[in-house]
Amino acid sequence: MRDSNSIFLHYITRIIIGLCALMMVPATSWAEAREFDMSIEDTRIVLVGKRDFHTFAFNGQVPAPLIHVKEGDDVTVNVTNMTTLPHTIHWHGMLQHGSWQSDGVPHATQHAIEPGDTFTYKFKAVPSGTMWYHCHVNVNEHVTMRGMWGPLIVEPKDPLPIEKKVTKDYILMLSDWVSAWAHKPGEGGIPGDVFDYYTINAKSFPETQPIRVKKGDVIRLRIFGAGDHVHSIHTHGHISQIVFKDGFPLPNPIKGDTVLVGPGERYDVILEMDNPGIWMIHDHVDTHTTNGDKPDGGIMATIEYEEIGNDYDFYIWKDKKFVPDFYYEESLKKGFGMHNSEVFKGEFIEE
Numbered sequence: 236m237r238d239s240n241s242i243f244l245h246y247i248t249r250i251i252i253g254l255c256a257l258m259m260v261p262a263t264s265w266a267e268a269r270e271f272d273m274s275i276e277d278t279r280i281v282l283v284g285k286r287d288f289h290t291f292a293f294n295g296q297v298p299a300p301l302i303h304v305k306e307g308d309d310v311t312v313n314v315t316n317m318t319t320l321p322h323t324i325h326w327h328g329m330l331q332h333g334s335w336q337s338d339g340v341p342h343a344t345q346h347a348i349e350p351g352d353t354f355t356y357k358f359k360a361v362p363s364g365t366m367w368y369h370c371h372v373n374v375n376e377h378v379t380m381r382g383m384w385g386p387l388i389v390e391p392k393d394p395l396p397i398e399k400k401v402t403k404d405y406i407l408m409l410s411d412w413v414s415a416w417a418h419k420p421g422e423g424g425i426p427g428d429v430f431d432y433y434t435i436n437a438k439s440f441p442e443t444q445p446i447r448v449k450k451g452d453v454i455r456l457r458i459f460g461a462g463d464h465v466h467s468i469h470t471h472g473h474i475s476q477i478v479f480k481d482g483f484p485l486p487n488p489i490k491g492d493t494v495l496v497g498p499g500e501r502y503d504v505i506l507e508m509d510n511p512g513i514w515m516i517h518d519h520v521d522t523h524t525t526n527g528d529k530p531d532g533g534i535m536a537t538i539e540y541e542e543i544g545n546d547y548d549f550y551i552w553k554d555k556k557f558v559p560d561f562y563y564e565e566s567l568k569k570g571f572g573m574h575n576s577e578v579f580k581g582e583f584i585e586e
C-alpha cells in the first residue's frame with residue numbers, strides 16, 4: 236500500500252517530466268526549413284556618377300539579397316542561371332557537415348550551373364554569425380568585379396550579452412573595381428589590373444549614405460571584404476570594438492579605431508554612440524578614397540547624429556537625399572527569410 240508521501244512523489248515526478256517535455260519544445264522548434272528561389276541575371280549597375288558596370292547579379296541586385304536565417308535552419312536554395320556564362324554559389328562560412336556537394340565549387344563539388352539551368356543547394360545553417368555567399372566560378376572576375384556576392388546572416392541561438400545591447404545593425408560589403416573591364420563580361424580580374432573604383436555596398440562616395448544614429452544607440456557594423464583588396468576601416472570619434480571575426484566571437488574583443496579587413500574576411504564591430512556630431516567612417520588605404528583619378532570618393536561615409544542634424548554649410552551631405560536600407564538596416568529588421576532590396580536593384584541587360 237502506498238503512503239501519502241510516495242503518491243506525492245509520484246505526482247511531483249510526473250509534473251517535473253511534463254515540464255521538462257514542455258521546455259524541450261522551443262529547443263526542437265527553434266530551427267526551421269526555409270526554401271528560396273534565386274536567379275542570376277546580366278545586370279547593369281552604377282557605382283557612382285556615370286561609372287557603370289556589367290554584373291552577373293543575384294536577383295538583379297548588387298549586393299545580392301540578404302539571406303537571414305537561424306542557426307540550425309535547413310536551407311534550400313534553387314538557383315537559376317539566366318546569364319550566358321556558368322556560375323555556382325559558395326556559402327562562405329557554412330561548415331556543410333554531410334552536405335559537401337552544396338559547397339558550390341566547380342570541378343570539385345559540382346558541375347557549374349550552365350546558362351538556363353537550375354541547381355539546388357541544401358545545407359544546415361551552421362555555424363551562426365556574419366557569413367556570406369558568392370560565385371565560385373572565375374572568382375577573379377565574377378567576385379572581384381561582377382558583383383556576385385551577398386550577406387548570409389545566421390542568427391545565433393544564444394547571442395552574447397553585448398549583441399543584445401545593439402540598437403542598430405548595418406552591413407557594409409567592401410569591393411574594388413577595374414573600369415577597363417566594365418563592359419567586357421567574361422574577361423578581366425587578372426594580375427596587373429589597375430583598380431580604380433572602391434565601393435561600400437556597390438556605391439562610391441558621394442553616392443554612399445550616412446549612418447543615422449542618436450545618442451545612446453549601440454551600433455553593429457558587419458564589415459565584409461567582398462573584393463580583392465585589403466581595407467582599413469577607420470571610424471572617427473568612437474571606439475571600435477571588434478567582437479566577431481568571420482562570425483566567431485573573439486575571446487577578448489579588440490578595441491581600436493581602425494579595422495583591417497582582408498578579402499573574404501568579416502568583422503563585426505560594435506560601437507557606442509556617445510559623442511554627438513558628424514563623423515567620418517572611411518578606408519584608411521588612402522587611394523581607396525578616389526573615384527577613377529579624382530579624390531573624395533570610394534570607401535567613405537559619415538555617422539550622423541539626429542541631435543546634430545546635417546544643416547551645416549560646410550557639410551557635403553547637407554542636402555543629400557537619404558536612402559534607407561543602404562546598409563540593409565531595414566532588411567535586417569524584417570525577420571527571417573530572403574529579402575530583395577530596391578536600393579541595390581540594377582537594370583536588366585538583354586543579351
Ligand SMILES: [Cu+2]
Binds near residue numbers: 370371372
Ligand atoms: Cu559566376
